[in-house]
Amino acid sequence: MTLLLGSLTIGLILTLLALGVYISFRIFDFPDLTADGSLALGAAVSAVLLVQGLHPVWATLAGAAAGVLAGAVTGLLHTRFRINNLLSGILVMTALYSTNLYVMGRSNVPLLSVRSLNSLAEAAGVDFFGRADISLFGWPVMVRDLTMLGCIAAVVLAACGSLYLFFRTQVGTAMRATGENPLMIRALGVPTGWMIVVGLMLSNGLIALSGSLLAQYQGFADVQMGIGMMVWGLASVIIGEALVQSRKLGLTIVGCVMGSVLFRLLIAIALRWGLNPNSLKLITAVFVLAALVLPSLIGQWTRRKGRA
Amino acid sequence: MWHGLKRTSLGLILMALAASVLLLSDRPQRSARNNRRPRAAIFSFASRPTLDDSVRGCLDALAVRGFEPGLTMDLERFNAENDLPTANGIAKAIESGGFDMAITFSTPALQVMAAANREGRIVHVFGTVTDPFVSGVGLCRTNLASRPAWLAGLGTFQPVKEVFVMARACFPALKTVGVVWCTSETCSEACLKLAREKCAELGITLLEAPVQSSVEVLDAARSLISRGAEALWIGGDNIVETSVASVVKPAMEAGIPVFANEPAHAKAGALLGLGADYYEVGKATGDMAADILNGRKPASIPIENCVPQQLAVNLATLAKLRDPWRIPDDLMKSAAIVIGADGKRIDGVASPAPARKWKLRLIELVEAPAIEETRQGILSGLKESGLVEGRDYELHIGDAQGDLATMNSLFDAALTEKADLIFTITTPALQMAMQKITDRPIVYALALDPLLAGDTGTHERHRPNVAGVYDRSPFEQMMGVIRECLPEAKTLGTLYAPGESNSVNFRDEMQKAAEAAGYRLAAMPANSSTEVGDAALALTERGVDLICQINDNQNEAAFPSIVQAAQRARLPVFGFSTGLARRGAILTLSNDHEDGGREAALIAARIMRGESPASIPYVGITKVRLTVNLTTAREMNFYVPEAVVQRADEVVGREGEGK
Structure with a gap:
């Protein structure tokens, strides 16, 4: 049960990363490599503020705001200075590595003994249930794990909901059109450059939020924690799209959540069954492949059955 | 709406499936749903x-019997x-707190609890x-039947007679024993x-020296020695026990041994300390509590x-005695604590098996040479400690x-599988463990x-569930070698x-070590392994006399580029990792990571045998290995002194x- 709760929590935290990647890669068709840097940036800023004693909610929001800034820089580099989109992402990501070191003052900030969302959730849970562990359907569960999951789920729900609503507004629709057909939307008088900048700000804000939550959940911020994360985010987006078989806005957002959570659940199963650690990466690759291939296979199968 | 459901159904089904697979794997962990937990x-x-x-033993015994706190x-x-006064308050709180049972340890706790629980509202062990x-508390030695019906427990009287028999076994000619008592x-x-x-039974003359306070103990002990005592005995006497040194010192001057009814006195210089193992006492108490919880009256x-x-x-102490005392082999074998001839405690001489089989988990971040050496050390250390895989422990490794x-997820999996003790290799693993785990070692x-990775406190007083061996290169020794x-x-x-x-x-x-030794340290950052070569070249131009490379993953991986740059500038390279001596370093002074792992395993073995991690101080790796590569030295025209x-x-x- 602990493992299930843990992987759901991690899955939901990384959902925010997946949503960020979804915005840049899918909506804007902008391969934004800033993600690796902004994840660690969110973690770094939040960690430093938490150590200073700031309230965890503000520290978390500040982390997300730092990500928004990073996204703005990438966007401006691309739209104002006409730097290739891949390159501007790489530039900012590289710069962020040093920035993060500078922000933290060292490469690793422990959060074990400071007040963080994790400790707040624990305190709230113990207040609510009256003790530190309860029984859930017969399984013993730490209240802390449960409230942290609830907390993260609420954040993710709020993020998904507001994203959905935002992309249905006039500005949001214009943004989506910027990715789909920039010529057409420019002809309609929408400043596509600004749309991209705002989109990247949104995307990196979500990613930094994800990093901030991850750091608080695992108890430390590390300058290397972002490396390679973007790939997992992208994998979750693709798995999600394959699962829902649709590119409709609402469904893809739900797909992102499902893809990310499912991915972590599958890894948890692999770990629980004690598979050889050396083959873990291979197994995760097989999972991703299966998630990609299965839905279309099932689709083919049902169509054939339909014809018969 | 229907369309949306249909589209998300596949994902939802798969997630539900995955979750149920996970939960099914955990089915054994699910506690039987009894109506009310005691x-x-x-x-x-x-x-x-x-x-x-005692408390630790009690908790362990309860757990073995299926009573796990919180579950x-x-x-x-x-x-x-x-x-x-606090004790009285606690006793009242327990009595009126809706508990089914109170378990007390120590005489005063027994007394205040019994007083508060005169009505017998709760069972008292x-x-x-x-x-x-x-x-x-209403118990009578002569009339065992007359006792409160809610009270049960154990007495633990010091093994006085047994220690005299042991002393006799060590020195069969023993005729006179002295005792200081209050x-x-x-x-x-x-x-x-x-x-x-x-003593009457064994034909030993017992010389007695009564005292009133601890200041008299030293003179009393001297008087016993001058009256011809061949050994001194310390019983269960608070005054004398607080001034053990006053008994041991004159005895050692006269070359006669002290034997005592408390194992801790052996550390203070007594030859034998025979006392009760309070962990075992706690276990026996816990067993009794479990019996009662299961319905026994x-x-x-x-x-x-x-x-x-x-x-x-x-x-x-044995080595300094006047008379021919010797410790028989069977006695030696039964000793749980042995203080060696150098005055240090020898671990694992007697290897009592742990009370139960331990589920050990080892969690590491990546595969790397130092990590593999450490893991190897842990594996061999566990074997060395006398524990038997399969009987005493099972170990799973997660990378x-x-x-x-x-x-x-690895940590969550370990918790779900109810691992009893978790080994961590690498700093992030330790940090994550400290964040997630507070209830097991x-x-x-x-x-x-x-203390640099998030724990607060000191090396002696630290997180109560954490112990181990940390890694710090032997910088000071390296300065001497340089x-x-x-x-x-x-x-x-x-x-x-x-x-x-x-x-x-x-x-x-x-930096600190270098400055203390009068050197200047030029440190050059390199942000990725591809930058290392250029950074090394830049370093050689900063007027350094020697490159002495600290340990990290990046520079270990890119070490050949450092060597190349150094050779171009005709600079010798020293390092802190043994492997580097084969990859271009002239000399390395490294922590023996395998030995570090071994020491960590021995600490784990102590915990499994009943010690608390809280009482085990954080220590650094002690063993270093000096490796010299003379081939490289000759190529570089570098003279390594013969002494080194x-x-x-x-x-x-x-x-x-x-070659």
Whole structure:
């Protein structure tokens, strides 16, 4: 049960990363490599503020705001200075590595003994249930794990909901059109450059939020924690799209959540069954492949059955 | 809406499937849903080693019997911290707190709890009490049937007679034993009565020297020696026990041994210390509590004397004796604690098996040479400690393959599988463990000093569930070696990786050591392994006399580029990792990571045998290996002094050995 709760929590935290990647890669068709840097940036800023004693909610929001800034820089580099989109992402990501070191003052900030969302959730849970562990359907569960999951789920729900609503507004629709057909939307008088900048700000804000939550959940911020994360985010987006078989806005957002959570659940199963650690990466690759291939296979199968 | 449901159904089904697979794997962990969990309170009078050991033993015994706090029973712990008014308050709170059972440790706790529970509203189990019959709680030695029906427990009277038999076995010609005792202590008198009986039986003359206070102890002990005592005995006497040194010192001057009824006295210089193992006493108490929780009537359990013996032997003392004392082999084998001839404790001489089979989990971040060596050390250390795989423990290894999210899941998996003890290798693993785990022991290896990784406190007083061996390169020793090899050197150079916490920390430590030894340190950052070559070239132009490379993953991987740059500038390279000596370093002084892992495993073994991690201080790796590569030295025209080569644990390319 602990493992299930843990992987759901991690899955939901990384959902925010997946949503960020979804915005840049899918909506804007902008391969934004800033993600690796902004994840660690969110973690770094939040960690430093938490150590200073700031309230965890503000520290978390500040982390997300730092990500928004990073996204703005990438966007401006691309739209104002006409730097290739891949390159501007790489530039900012590289710069962020040093920035993060500078922000933290060292490469690793422990959060074990400071007040963080994790400790707040624990305190709230113990207040609510009256003790530190309860029984859930017969399984013993730490209240802390449960409230942290609830907390993260609420954040993710709020993020998904507001994203959905935002992309249905006039500005949001214009943004989506910027990715789909920039010529057409420019002809309609929408400043596509600004749309991209705002989109990247949104995307990196979500990613930094994800990093901030991850750091608080695992108890430390590390300058290397972002490396390679973007790939997992992208994998979750693709798995999600394959699962829902649709590119409709609402469904893809739900797909992102499902893809990310499912991915972590599958890894948890692999770990629980004690598979050889050396083959873990291979197994995760097989999972991703299966998630990609299965839905279309099932689709083919049902169509054939339909014809018969 | 329907369309949306249809589209998401596949994902939802798969998620539900995955979740149920996970939960099904956990089915055994699911506790039987009984209507009500029993509620018990553990009440200890103070934080003393004997009482803490008892509580720990009690909890272990309850767990073995299926009563796990928080899962199958509710348990609250109380400690009066030596304060009688507090103890009274606690006893009242327990009595009226809706508990089913109170478990008390120590005589005062028994007494106040019994007083508060006169009506017998809750069952009361007691342990770690010298003599319950004289505690005034309604128990009578002569009339065992007359007792409160809600009270059960154990007495633990010191093994007085047994220690005299042991002393006789060590020196069969023993005829006269002296004892200093305080006349106003009932417990002391009770012990003395037993001693008199046993001595009469063994034909030993017992010389007595009564005292009133601790200042008289030294003179009393001297008087016993001058009256011809061949050995001194210390019984259960608080006054004398607090001034053990005053008995041991004159005895050692006269070359005669002291034997005592408390294992801890062996550390203070007594030859033999035979006392009760309070962990075992706690276990016996816990077993009794479990019996009662399972429905046994307290009144049907006889109140007995329970003395699981624990023997401590001091070999350093044995070596200094006048008479031909010797410790028989069977005695030596039964000793739980042996103080060696050098005055240090020898571990694992007697290897009692742990109380239960331990589920061990080892979690590491990635595969790397140092990590593999450490893991190997842990595996061999566990074997060396006398524990048997399969009987005493099972070990599973989890490797996160460098992914922090996966490492999170590894820890969750370990918790779900109810691992009893978790080994961590690498600093992030330790940090994550400290964040996630507070209720079971963590033993770390190959990590930064935990005080730098988020723990607060000192090396002695730290997180109560964490113990282990941290990694710090032997910087100070290295400075000495550099002084020997390059007396004229002034500036040392190293590359570091700003992104690795170990690297930055080692740079700072090296800086301190270098400055203390009168060197200047030029440290050059390199942010990725591809930058290392250029950074090394830049370093060689900073006027360094020697590159002495600190340990980190990046610079170890890119070490050949450092060597190339150094060779171009004709600079020697030293390092802190043994493998580097084969990859272009002339000399390495490294922590023996395998030995670090071994030491961590020995710490784990101590925990499994009942010690608390809280009482085990954080230590650094102690063993270092000096490796010299003479082939590289010759190529570089570098002279390694003969004294250093002589000292080396390993010499590569010695003259006349061929290639």
